[in-house]
Amino acid sequence: xxxxxxxxxxxxxxxxxxxxxxxxxxxxxxxxxxxxxxxxxxxxxxxxxxxxxxxxxxxxxxxxxxxxxxxxxxxxxxxxxxxxxxxxxxxxxxxxxxxxxxxxxxxxxxxxxxxxxxxxxxxxxxxxxxxxxxxxxxxxxxxxxxxxxxxxxxxxxxxxxxxxxxxxxxxxxxxxxxxxxxxxxxxxxxxxxxxxxxxxxxxxxxxxxxxxxxxxxxxxxxxxxxxxxxxxxxxxxxxxxxxxxxxxxxxxxxxxxxxxxxxxxxxxxxxxxxxxxxxxxxxxxxxx
Amino acid sequence: xxxxxxxxxxxxxxxxxxxxxxxxxxxxxxxxxxxxxxxxxxxxxxxxxxxxxxxxxxxxxxxxxxxxxxxxxxxxxxxxxxxxxxxxxxxxxxxxxxxxxxxxxxxxxxxxxxxxxxxxxxxxxxxxxxxxxxxxxxxxxxxxxxxxxxxxxxxxxxxxxxxxxxxxxxxxxxxxxxxxxxxxxxxxxxxxxxxxxxxxxxxxxxxxxxxxxxxxxxxxxxxxxxxxxxxxxxxxxxxxxxxxxxxxxxxxxxxxxxxxxxxxxxxxxxxxxxxxxxxxxxxxxxxxxxxxxxxxxxxxxxxxxxxxxxxxxxxxxxxxxxxxxxxxxxxx
Amino acid sequence: xxxxxxxxxxxxxxxxxxxxxxxxxxxxxxxxxxxxxxxxxxxxxxxxxxxxxxxxxxxxxxxxxxxxxxxxxxxxxxxxxxxxxxxxxxxxxxxxxxxxxxxxxxxxxxxxxxxxxxxxxxxxxxxxxxxxxxxxxxxxxxxxxxxxxxxxxxxxxxxxxxxxxxxxxxxxxxxxxxxxxxxxxxxxxxxxxxxxxxxxxxxxxxxxxxxxxxxxxxxxxxxxxxxxxxxxxx
Numbered sequence: 001x002x003x004x005x006x007x008x009x010x011x012x013x014x015x016x017x018x019x020x021x022x023x024x025x026x027x028x029x030x031x032x033x034x035x036x037x038x039x040x041x042x043x044x045x046x047x048x049x050x051x052x053x054x055x056x057x058x059x060x061x062x063x064x065x066x067x068x069x070x071x072x073x074x075x076x077x078x079x080x081x082x083x084x085x086x087x088x089x090x091x092x093x094x095x096x097x098x099x100x101x102x103x104x105x106x107x108x109x110x111x112x113x114x115x116x117x118x119x120x121x122x123x124x125x126x127x128x129x130x131x132x133x134x135x136x137x138x139x140x141x142x143x144x145x146x147x148x149x150x151x152x153x154x155x156x157x158x159x160x161x162x163x164x165x166x167x168x169x170x171x172x173x174x175x176x177x178x179x180x181x182x183x184x185x186x187x188x189x190x191x192x193x194x195x196x197x198x199x200x201x202x203x204x205x206x207x208x209x210x211x212x213x214x215x216x217x218x219x220x221x222x223x224x225x226x227x228x229x230x231x232x233x234x235x236x237x238x239x240x241x242x243x244x245x246x247x248x249x250x251x252x253x254x255x256x257x258x259x260x261x262x263x264x265x266x267x268x269x270x271x272x273x274x275x276x277x278x279x280x281x282x283x284x285x286x287x288x
Numbered sequence: 289x290x291x292x293x294x295x296x297x298x299x300x301x302x303x304x305x306x307x308x309x310x311x312x313x314x315x316x317x318x319x320x321x322x323x324x325x326x327x328x329x330x331x332x333x334x335x336x337x338x339x340x341x342x343x344x345x346x347x348x349x350x351x352x353x354x355x356x357x358x359x360x361x362x363x364x365x366x367x368x369x370x371x372x373x374x375x376x377x378x379x380x381x382x383x384x385x386x387x388x389x390x391x392x393x394x395x396x397x398x399x400x401x402x403x404x405x406x407x408x409x410x411x412x413x414x415x416x417x418x419x420x421x422x423x424x425x426x427x428x429x430x431x432x433x434x435x436x437x438x439x440x441x442x443x444x445x446x447x448x449x450x451x452x453x454x455x456x457x458x459x460x461x462x463x464x465x466x467x468x469x470x471x472x473x474x475x476x477x478x479x480x481x482x483x484x485x486x487x488x489x490x491x492x493x494x495x496x497x498x499x500x501x502x503x504x505x506x507x508x509x510x511x512x513x514x515x516x517x518x519x520x521x522x523x524x525x526x527x528x529x530x531x532x533x534x535x536x537x538x539x540x541x542x543x544x545x546x547x548x549x550x551x552x553x554x555x556x557x558x559x560x561x562x563x564x565x566x567x568x569x570x571x572x573x574x575x576x577x578x579x580x581x582x583x584x585x586x587x588x589x590x591x592x593x594x595x596x597x598x599x600x601x602x603x604x605x606x607x608x609x610x611x612x613x614x615x616x617x618x619x620x
Numbered sequence: 621x622x623x624x625x626x627x628x629x630x631x632x633x634x635x636x637x638x639x640x641x642x643x644x645x646x647x648x649x650x651x652x653x654x655x656x657x658x659x660x661x662x663x664x665x666x667x668x669x670x671x672x673x674x675x676x677x678x679x680x681x682x683x684x685x686x687x688x689x690x691x692x693x694x695x696x697x698x699x700x701x702x703x704x705x706x707x708x709x710x711x712x713x714x715x716x717x718x719x720x721x722x723x724x725x726x727x728x729x730x731x732x733x734x735x736x737x738x739x740x741x742x743x744x745x746x747x748x749x750x751x752x753x754x755x756x757x758x759x760x761x762x763x764x765x766x767x768x769x770x771x772x773x774x775x776x777x778x779x780x781x782x783x784x785x786x787x788x789x790x791x792x793x794x795x796x797x798x799x800x801x802x803x804x805x806x807x808x809x810x811x812x813x814x815x816x817x818x819x820x821x822x823x824x825x826x827x828x829x830x831x832x833x834x835x836x837x838x839x840x841x842x843x844x845x846x847x848x849x850x851x852x853x854x
Contacts, residue, residue, distance in 0.1 A: 038400050089593045095399045096344045100544055101592040103346075103537050108585025114578030164718070164727075171708045171719050177670060178706040180690040181699070183723040183771060216578070220533060224411045227404045235400060262419035269412040276405050277391035 009136045014253030018246035019146040025229040025241040027200030033236030034173040034193045037098045041106035044219035049075045049205025054122050068206035072199050079198020113216035121213035145207040152203045228272045307450040319449045325559050326456030330463040332543045332554030334510035340548050346403045347410025353531030354381045355512025356519035364433045374516045378509045385508030393497040414532035429526030541588050547601020621646040627676030629666045636662040638830045649807040651817045654827035660810040661703050664777045668700035669693035699773035703780050705764040709753030716752050720770030737766040758789040778809040818842045
């Protein structure tokens, strides 16, 4: 039987992974919930932010926190660019075209990255201690990333509930015409939403580069996982995605320890597929 | 009508004659490229059977992978001849497709959700292949076992590429025939009705679930066949080239590029993408890895925005409009 | 104040309004009545900018607003309470009202407007933190009107306010609209409930199949046949 210590470690690592996964899922969900388009290339944009932090730190010698802040800016700019150049022309197209357009972006980003920076894995060295609590080893880096993710999500929550623009963004996702009748321009709100979604990607990028190495196909690893989390929580449902992230992360972490790393993912995906059939709207869907 | 038939006949004769033409030292390479085009067009065609009716699958890599690995592993471990092996892997793939399609149809998993569920299925298969590296070879892939009885008709291994040229061509034509038959049949009208309004279609008596599952099974089975043929031709299978999100998206791109709603659309799109990537590979060698896909990605985005009917599709539309126009300008 | 002249509009290949002309003077209350599908909702949507007119002109206080998008028309001082109310169901009462005051000019007078709305509709003050989707029909209608008032409009467009409300609520609602009118707002209301609305307004138009069939003082129209038919029909 497996040592309960390892299991506990897996659970804790699962929670830490869940934090970052939730951050990824929230950014994607925000955009989908408001604009009704899934950015298939979202995690690849996160990867670009990871590259940004990497180069700022290793090439230009920036201190990590500063690079992290810059990453937020990079992400926001990417969000704006994607919305303005790719999304706006296809807002009225059938959903398949929208999926394919962002899919095309995925290809473009991944191969551009290969072209420019080769397939080498790059990571940012962070020398932080590993904490030991009663025989369990926890990476301090992961802990900090987790804490910052939670902070970012709280920040997003306050933005959406306490500010005028945030409330307007929630409003436009509920009734686009009605908000226009109040004097708000839906197009402009979409732009802001994309920028915020991009900024979230920037934060996620900064937090991920200190834990994982980045390479052009990073999106292939985390991308499908992020989509699963969003769909599981109900596309557009922020709270749902939050919990779904932790559930998936637990399955991956514990499954990875019980069987093997890859099987951990396989189990998570299979669970996802099964849950999709039980509750197609997501496990937290209001209406089945 | 006979004009059309004549064009087809001429085209086919030319295609069939290529292996006999003296094309110089590069002829084996040219055959190789054309075989790839035949096989991938066949696969793209199979995908478009679902795609044109709104069932956008982003996980066809799953069917490719199960088809390819099924046949190869059955030969490698159990010496089952690919003739039977392919039937087994097609059956397995169709079973997988039905397992996924049934709940999707019953519970109205459509649009974004369907795309993402299929994406998950594609990934599951790829991860499974990698995870079970003991008998699948993991990310390194698996080669078709050679040796005793490994060449000739029994295992479909031939020293002469030309045999595969005709096999590929036959498969491609078969795929086109299937597409044409589906296009003409009641199934097409039914699927279009379903695509427009499922509830309305159901209320008229169209058995929505059965149609969706039928089309999915057909598409999956054909894709599995395509995967098998590819694996047999290359004598090698690899989880990244034959499963996963990358190949799934590449199939979709080629079809969209050429045009999803036209018979030759997938073929034109596939031919263009393969020709482009080969050209770039020759031109840049190994200097600019990734340039082909960069251009694909950009092209796809631009096409979706400006030419959603694809190259061939738009040409076909324009042609149709030109032929209709003279009737309108008839003298009063 | 509002001058709609010769407007033709529709959806896609379908034309819903043919050469329609309507006028609302400052301080008036005007109704547009007519059977289902006559084009009444389309008329309001063309005025507020949700639909573009194909022909004709629309002017408001001298400014040309025909063909301008909704968010611009609002800035001129027209508030549209749409058919079915179109509240933001997941937002609270207070948040809905907040959205109503989105315009910069409205935002600067926000607390003043809010007080006014709560004074008019005390039940909204009670249910400030409640989700709009969970309110009763009558409360939702009040919120919809209150939200429109938050933009500090000069003209209020009301689309079928009595729709879906119980008869008792309908009477209360028209009472409230009367009070809103007394506050000084100009009103253009579209209604199927002919009898009730004619008691409320000064003038009315009859719209049938996209064309104005009749117009006049409310008292005169109330005598007409079609109102009597409405007695029996409705």
